[in-house]
Amino acid sequence: MLYAIVDIETTGSFASSNGITEIAIAIHDGKQVIHFYETLVNPQNPIPFFIQKLTGITNEMVAHAPSFAEVAGQVHELLQDKVFVAHNVNFDYSFLKYQMESAGYELTTRKLCTIRLARKIIPGYRSYGLGKLCHQLGINLTNHHRAGGDALATAELFSMLLEKDGEGVIAAMLKGRNSEQYLPPHVPVEEVERLPKQPGVYYFYNNTGKVVYVGKAKNLSRRVRSHFSNNKAGKQKQDFLRDIHRISYKECATDLMAHILESTEIRRLWPIYNRCQRGYLPKFGLFVYEDRQGYKRFAIEKNKHYFKPIHTFNTLIEGHNRLREMIGEFGLCARLCNLAKSADCSKGVFADSCTGECSALLHMDEYNNRVDKAVNWLQMQLPTFAFIDKGIAEDEQSCILVRKGNFYGMGYLKDGVLPDDLDQLQEQLEPMPDNDFIRNLVYKHAVNYPEKCVNF
Known part of the structure; x- marks a missing residue:
């Protein structure tokens, strides 16, 4: 040879x-x-x-x-x-x-x-x-x-x-x-060979022990190896491979849990080779603010980085429909909800629900009280449910909890027993940061697999 x-x-x-x-x-x-x-x-x-x-x-x-x-x-x-x-x-x-x-x-x-x-x-x-x-x-x-x-x-x-x-x-x-x-020259082959063929999250470290990339996989072994099988000649790929010195992983029961953990870890570690997560992000939010006259107003706007909406929507139409529902339920002014441009919204599509606030026929405090009630009502409509699926071990089930519309956390239930009491359930789960990406991801799975949801 x-x-x-x-x-x-x-x-x-x-x-x-x-x-x-x-x-x-x-x-x-x-x-x-x-x-x-x-x-x-x-x-x-x-x-x-x-x-x-x-x-x-x-x-x-x-x-x-x-x-x-x-x-x-x-x-x-x-x-x-x-x-x-x-x-x-x-x-x-x-x-x-x-x-x-x-x-x-x-x-x-x-x-x-x-x-x-x-x-x-x-x-x-x-x-x-x-x-x-x-x-x-x-x-x-x-x-x-x-x-x-x-x-x-x-x-x-x-x-x-x-x-x-x-x-x-x-x-x-x-x-x-x-x-x-x-493999990159510094990555021990043993760390690759021990990767399971299960869902999970993997971490790439540089020579100083800093995490430079976080990824999720349905099959950890196959996904990690795929990073090294295509030796592209571009700068980004070559720099990426040169920076990898060690690999670790966390196994998850399902691809959904791996997706959630990946999002959490990226936002915790901000690795240099991870791009922004673009999928599953709701594009519009319902915001409440006070105008110069002291009236509280609603507005459906594109989501903003520095202002948290009280509710989020994937489409503008979805947001407008919910806001119209609140106008009818609580007697709100369509103009003060930024849905009517006319100075007099008592005409047209909002004629049946308009109570004349835009003509100053309702006192500011009374109107703002209606807005507060609408906000409380909306928050009461937010769901609380557990998404139950298989666990890592045969004698357990995985659980992802959404409480009042917000992602609470996830974990594993021993013996597959789901507590009836919400507080007891929370004690068995690991609290995790909520964000729009995770929340929308869980909602999508809940819609696609309603049989796995347990409402509280």
Whole structure:
């Protein structure tokens, strides 16, 4: 078996918008390097100054070097039918795959990462970065951050790993579609292998232990692995993969509970790679305010970040219908509810319910008392119910509680017994923050699965 030990230098950290400035390939036969290839490459765009300082490769050095398209055929021949080996293999592989495809070639070789191999075969070192690991192992590394020097040092490291691999780690990694070769270099494979095939929430941590991403899954094992199976060349994906050093998870009984926990954890931790939750958010709210004359007014408006509505609606029509119901029930003024533009709302569609407040025929205090009663009535209409579903264990049930229209929390009922008393039920659940996203999500499930709802 032949191995192609590769190192590249680039103009940036992701392949889709950066180029290769230098490439070195050491062909290894399992015992030693039998062929070595190295060339500068014109990246077709300027090399940033800090990269020039790091690698020593300047714009002048690559000005007359071949483009990657000019060397792609030779590189393809060197890599074909060999195992692609590199220190943090997914970085080098993503660049070469992108550049090869741009030049009309396909790269489909098997991969080995010497960082992952070293962690397994020679564990216990403080750092597995190439420079520090070579220093700890006594490997000669000259011209660090140049493709040739790094490739030859990686080849010497690989020879050492082959000699010390008494448990067949390398053979196991090459067997079939071993998922380990697709993982970010710092993620322990054990953390991925122990993920259950159950619903839940997973957490990705960076090298300082900070959570950088929270996700939910119907199948934790499959969802987490999917993050690593598509090694896209874009900056966001490459930065994301590079930042992941550890994984943890919390199992949930249902996909709904996982969705709720994910929303709660995102708002608690605000991970840098999570986007805003857009689905399930109600777009309109019922707001109450006092005008300059002292009259309390209702208004249906788009939800605002800094003002909490007394009730929310998915559509404007839904909000207007509820407000019309309150106008008829409590004798409110349609104009003061912002549903009639005319100065006299005693005509038209509100004629039957109008009591003339807009003509000052009703005292302000009396009218405001009606508004207060309408608010109390609306809040009394808000539902209190438990959404019951299967638990994690066979002898329990999951419970999600909505109290007076607000999400209260969730948990598990031992022996599947639902208390008749609401206070007793709350004692068995974990209180959690309420937000529009969760509330609307639970309401949607309650409508779709009414048989799982128990009203209080």
